[in-house]
Amino acid sequence: MGIWFRQVLSRRPTWVNLLMFFSAYMAIVYVPWDLFIKPVSADEEVWFGILFHGAAAKVLAVPHWLVYAAMAYGFWRSRPWAYPLSALYFAQVAFGMFIWGTFIAGGLGGFIAGVISGGAFAGLTLALWNERTNEERQTLKQRYGDWALVTGASAGLGVEFARELAREGVSVVLTARREDRLLALASELEKNFNVQTRCVAADLTQADAVDRIVEAVSDLPIGILINNAGFGHAGLFEKLDGARLRDMIQLNCAAPVLLTHALLPAMRERGRGAILVTGSIAGRQPLPLHAVYSATKGFDQLFGESLWGELQGSGVDVLVLEPGPTATEFQEKAGEVAHGGAPARDVVRLGLEQLGAQPSVIHGWFNWLRANAAIRLLPRSTLALIAKQVTATRVDPKLR
Numbered sequence: 001m002g003i004w005f006r007q008v009l010s011r012r013p014t015w016v017n018l019l020m021f022f023s024a025y026m027a028i029v030y031v032p033w034d035l036f037i038k039p040v041s042a043d044e045e046v047w048f049g050i051l052f053h054g055a056a057a058k059v060l061a062v063p064h065w066l067v068y069a070a071m072a073y074g075f076w077r078s079r080p081w082a083y084p085l086s087a088l089y090f091a092q093v094a095f096g097m098f099i100w101g102t103f104i105a106g107g108l109g110g111f112i113a114g115v116i117s118g119g120a121f122a123g124l125t126l127a128l129w130n131e132r133t134n135e136e137r138q139t140l141k142q143r144y145g146d147w148a149l150v151t152g153a154s155a156g157l158g159v160e161f162a163r164e165l166a167r168e169g170v171s172v173v174l175t176a177r178r179e180d181r182l183l184a185l186a187s188e189l190e191k192n193f194n195v196q197t198r199c200v201a202a203d204l205t206q207a208d209a210v211d212r213i214v215e216a217v218s219d220l221p222i223g224i225l226i227n228n229a230g231f232g233h234a235g236l237f238e239k240l241d242g243a244r245l246r247d248m249i250q251l252n253c254a255a256p257v258l259l260t261h262a263l264l265p266a267m268r269e270r271g272r273g274a275i276l277v278t279g280s281i282a283g284r285q286p287l288p289l290h291a292v293y294s295a296t297k298g299f300d301q302l303f304g305e306s307l308w309g310e311l312q313g314s315g316v317d318v319l320v321l322e323p324g325p326t327a328t329e330f331q332e333k334a335g336e337v338a339h340g341g342a343p344a345r346d347v348v349r350l351g352l353e354q355l356g357a358q359p360s361v362i363h364g365w366f367n368w369l370r371a372n373a374a375i376r377l378l379p380r381s382t383l384a385l386i387a388k389q390v391t392a393t394r395v396d397p398k399l400r
């Protein structure tokens with residue numbers, strides 16, 4: 001716990017940590033007290049140097065709460081928008097302080113007080129604005145090393161992982177079954193980003209595939225492992241093809257475990273590395289008509305988050321990326337009726353951005369709500385039945 005807390009604090013300078021705790025205090029204690037306990041008649045809020053009383057002040061406490069909650073969350077999760085947002089907010093405070101001192105308090109004393117207090121907040125604004133680039137200072141290559149290995153790199157999220165890693169100067173080992181696609185992507189990456197690549201065609205449902213991949217990269221210092229290959233198979237459990245279900249368990253569960261087991265010791269020895277497992281929001285809850293898939297993704301979730309706990313303080317970061325529906329070949333391969341999805345690149349960027357910041361991350365606020373609020377508020381029986389209704393609309397009628 002202590003190691004984890006120190007690691008969380010080490011991500012940003014002390015003054016930003018203090019601001020983060022202050023924002024959390026404002027969001028959890030002060031503004032709720034202001035909002036719900038303070039009598040309306042006694043309420044006062046200042047925005048842009050204008051003093052609001054009573055009901056108007058009550059209403060304006062809401063944006064105050066939103067800003068402080070967003071700041072506390074954004075700093076905690078190292079979200080890049082946290083710095084411009086807080087800089088904007090404190091610029092408003094600086095302006096308000098100056099206006100307040102100069103025009104409301106008035107006189108020379110008021111002007112001096114306005115300049116001093118406004119200047120202090122203007123300084124904070126500037127520091128936050130400058131810090132936004134410092135947060136982005138370290139590239140993935142600087143943090144984790146020269147080489148990454150991406151499974152499922154012939155389509156969808158895997159292609160985007162490879163592109164985003166290469167964009168940051170990381171050389172990439174690409175693996176999947178369709179070698180022609182791997183070779184085409186490899187030459188694209190080499191040409192566009194001037195990185196090295198290596199293609200290893202392998203079927204990860206085969207017993208010797210992991211050993212072959214590990215052998216093929218034994219001379220490379222793999223610093224980032226993206227366990228991404230996976231597929232779903234939608235329909236009523238007893239109507240599905242048993243061999244395909246076995247392959248799914250092998251690919252979605254056994255392959256990430258075995259690859260991680262093989263490549264982790266060298267990362268530990270180097271004292272740095274990253275392991276990303278592509279899970280799914282389907283792993284958070286029972287999903288009738290996708291029963292085995294949701295179980296495999298639940299496995300990935302627990303595996304990744306447990307490993308995150310084990311590896312605290314080792315320098316090796318672990319993240320489970322949990323996409324919701326994403327625009328890839330997944331739906332077609334799973335036998336689902338096409339239903340759109342988020343751009344794969346956005347999902348991948350979130351995953352790479354959150355490496356080292358938390359054990360798991362869900363893409364998209366609606367997916368977050370589904371995966372968190374619904375699961376905590378509804379009984380699991382209700383959840384399973386609602387999920388069945390939704391999934392049924394996406395499954396081939398012959399397989400329902």
Ligand SMILES: NC(=O)c1ccc[n+]([C@@H]2O[C@H](COP(=O)([O-])OP(=O)(O)OC[C@H]3O[C@@H](n4cnc5c(N)ncnc54)[C@H](OP(=O)(O)O)[C@@H]3O)[C@@H](O)[C@H]2O)c1
Pocket residue numbers: 151152153154155156157158175176177178179202203204205228229230231232251278279280281322323324325326327328329330331333341
């Ligand atoms: N798209 C979504 O809506 C969604 C949502 C949540 C989670 N996910 C997860 O995201 C990950 C990536 O899926 P995607 O959406 O990018 O799907 P995709 O476009 O179908 O890509 C799947 C990748 O896995 C590879 N693969 C499949 N079977 C394989 C095997 N036997 N051996 C080696 N590689 C294999 C495929 O390559 P080859 O066919 O060339 O082998 C392909 O590169 C999966 O783990 C999936 O569960 C997707």
